[in-house]
Amino acid sequence: MMGIEVQKPKGINTQLVHNDYEAPAGFAAFPVAIHHASTVLFENVKAMRARSWLEKSSYTYGLHGTPTSFTLEAHLAHIEGGDHCLLVPSGLAAITLIDLALLQSGDDVLIPDNVYNPNRELANWLSSNFGISARYYDPLIGDGIAALIQANTKLIWTEAPGSVSMEVPDIPAICKAAHDRGVLVALDNTWSGGVAFQPFDHGVDISMQALTKYQSGGSDVLMGAVITNDAALYARLQLTHMRLGFGVGMDDVYLVLRNLPTLKLRFDAHDKTARQVAEWLQKRPEISRVLHPALSECPGHDIWKRDFNGAGGLFSVLFDAKYSEEQTDRFVDSLELFKIGFSWGGAHSLCVPYRIEKMRESWTESGILVRFNIGLEDAEDLIADIESALQSMHE
Numbered sequence: 001m002m003g004i005e006v007q008k009p010k011g012i013n014t015q016l017v018h019n020d021y022e023a024p025a026g027f028a029a030f031p032v033a034i035h036h037a038s039t040v041l042f043e044n045v046k047a048m049r050a051r052s053w054l055e056k057s058s059y060t061y062g063l064h065g066t067p068t069s070f071t072l073e074a075h076l077a078h079i080e081g082g083d084h085c086l087l088v089p090s091g092l093a094a095i096t097l098i099d100l101a102l103l104q105s106g107d108d109v110l111i112p113d114n115v116y117n118p119n120r121e122l123a124n125w126l127s128s129n130f131g132i133s134a135r136y137y138d139p140l141i142g143d144g145i146a147a148l149i150q151a152n153t154k155l156i157w158t159e160a161p162g163s164v165s166m167e168v169p170d171i172p173a174i175c176k177a178a179h180d181r182g183v184l185v186a187l188d189n190t191w192s193g194g195v196a197f198q199p200f201d202h203g204v205d206i207s208m209q210a211l212t213k214y215q216s217g218g219s220d221v222l223m224g225a226v227i228t229n230d231a232a233l234y235a236r237l238q239l240t241h242m243r244l245g246f247g248v249g250m251d252d253v254y255l256v257l258r259n260l261p262t263l264k265l266r267f268d269a270h271d272k273t274a275r276q277v278a279e280w281l282q283k284r285p286e287i288s289r290v291l292h293p294a295l296s297e298c299p300g301h302d303i304w305k306r307d308f309n310g311a312g313g314l315f316s317v318l319f320d321a322k323y324s325e326e327q328t329d330r331f332v333d334s335l336e337l338f339k340i341g342f343s344w345g346g347a348h349s350l351c352v353p354y355r356i357e358k359m360r361e362s363w364t365e366s367g368i369l370v371r372f373n374i375g376l377e378d379a380e381d382l383i384a385d386i387e388s389a390l391q392s393m394h395e
């Protein structure tokens with residue numbers, strides 16, 4: 001006889017795994033929710049088959065994104081005037097993604113001699129192990145880049161400015177020469193935070209950001225982004241992103257989302273203080289040259305004035321050649337507010353000396369180069385700290 005079947009209560013383990021509670025709809029708040037996922041659920045097989053990881057109108061697997069990462073990607077693309085963005089685990093992973101998406105054995109890539117050093121390290125590895133040729137050019141070459149382009153040149157890297165020696169390249173001139181010959185241009189746009197330079201207005205094909213810097217702003221997150229407004233290029237990048245498995249953690253994505261509304265305010269504050277400190281350093285006899293794009297003595301200053309609308313907190317100085325490395329190391333060690341450490345874009349001021357002649361094919365300046373990242377402290381206190389550290393060099 002058919003009776004009403006009483007459902008047997010599920011075992012404790014099943015109950016622990018399957019919970020029927022659904023929070024009421026209608027919750028609204030400013031923070032973007034943190035959606036963690038490896039597995040993404042489908043209603044049925046038909047729904048599963050209908051979805052594609054390539055489309056950001058739905059979800060397939062955590063590696064390809066959740067609402068949290070899609071939201072950050074959309075924000076970042078918008079900031080730079082691009083249409084598409086992919087998040088990756090670090091700024092360097094963004095550089096790797098671009099190289100691997102656009103280069104294959106037999107191809108040639110042109111890289112500025114002042115490039116962020118791990119970009120060079122990657123290119124040299126692609127060159128020694130993967131049959132790609134990597135050549136280095138003078139960052140101030142401008143349209144002279146045309147003479148270096150070969151039939152197999154597929155990509156030209158730019159960095160604006162070089163994040164150690166600060167030369168500002170003529171991006172529109174490089175892009176024009178490249179595009180006349182069917183070559184793509186990638187830009188490491190980290191220095192500008194995406195807010196002081198609009199890459200696609202100046203002809204760039206692909207921009208990348210180390211979100212580790214200004215976008216995170218907290219010295220606590222490693223993440224990168226690749227941005228383009230070209231759908232075909234995006235498809236190539238997306239395929240490589242999938243093949244490399246470049247997923248990001250949603251808690252980290254949340255940290256960047258949380259700090260994004262203050263990006264421009266923080267950038268402008270870094271910028272204002274950095275210019276005060278840089279102008280003060282210009283007057284010091286110990287310093288032979290202040291390499292800050294907003295100062296006329298910086299190579300490429302006129303281009304910065306033409307193309308940029310801000311400068312942020314990062315610049316370098318060259319000490320007078322009469323000071324030994326032992327003395328300039330003593331200067332760096334004597335700083336109290338400025339800490340010694342890589343990266344930048346956080347609230348804390350940092351200072352790092354570089355052996356730049358070992359990083360470049362060609363470097364003709366004399367004097368030790370020291371790079372400052374100006375944080376969010378008061379300018380007077382930073383200047384007083386530098387002043388007393390300069391004193392220590394003479395002791």
Ligand SMILES: *Cc1c(COP(=O)(O)O)cnc(C)c1O
Binds near residue numbers: 191222224343
């Ligand atoms: C820091 C930095 C990167 C790499 O970022 P990570 O997240 O540290 O890998 C790339 N380019 C520039 C100019 C940088 O300063």
